[in-house]
């Protein structure tokens with residue numbers, strides 16, 4: 001059973017207003033409900049394993065829903081945790097590694113913003129354990145575009161539901177506000 005994490009709006013959160021934040025939290029809670037439903041069917045219910053096939057089957061729907069809902073839960077928790085920071089350019093271990101892997105913080109920021117603009121789902125700074133370096137990656141859905149064996153360090157929700165209530169089509173304003181509200185202490189903790 002997956003328990004939902006309680007997130008509350010505070011004055012430290014400047015990337016979105018309270019109305020946008022609360023609507024987003026309700027959506028996150030829906031993913032928690034859904035992964036628990038899917039897990040329940042897979043463990044105790046009628047998953048119809050004998051009918052499983054690649055074209056259409058209830059078991060295939062459960063497997064697609066399992067990664068979509070669980071990644072939806074995990075990525076939203078990472079996103080809500082890594083907003084609310086007040087220091088735009090701290091000197092942290094993550095920043096040191098960004099300078100090493102991207103050449104400069106300025107270049108990394110340009111690349112992360114471009115990644116966000118290109119993403120239909122999520123933009124993430126990940127530590128790729130195969131090449132032992134940081135990468136900015138673009139996900140078109142919770143479970144589409146992830147690198148296997150990589151760890152998310154910084155997560156930005158680029159689904160329209162994350163900003164449209166407040167920003168409408170001003171996506172770039174939302175990205176800019178996010179870049180100024182990153183909680184680098186949390187980000188650094190993940191890297192460690």
Ligand SMILES: [Fe+2]
Pocket residue numbers: 024027076157159161162
């Ligand atoms: Fe979201």
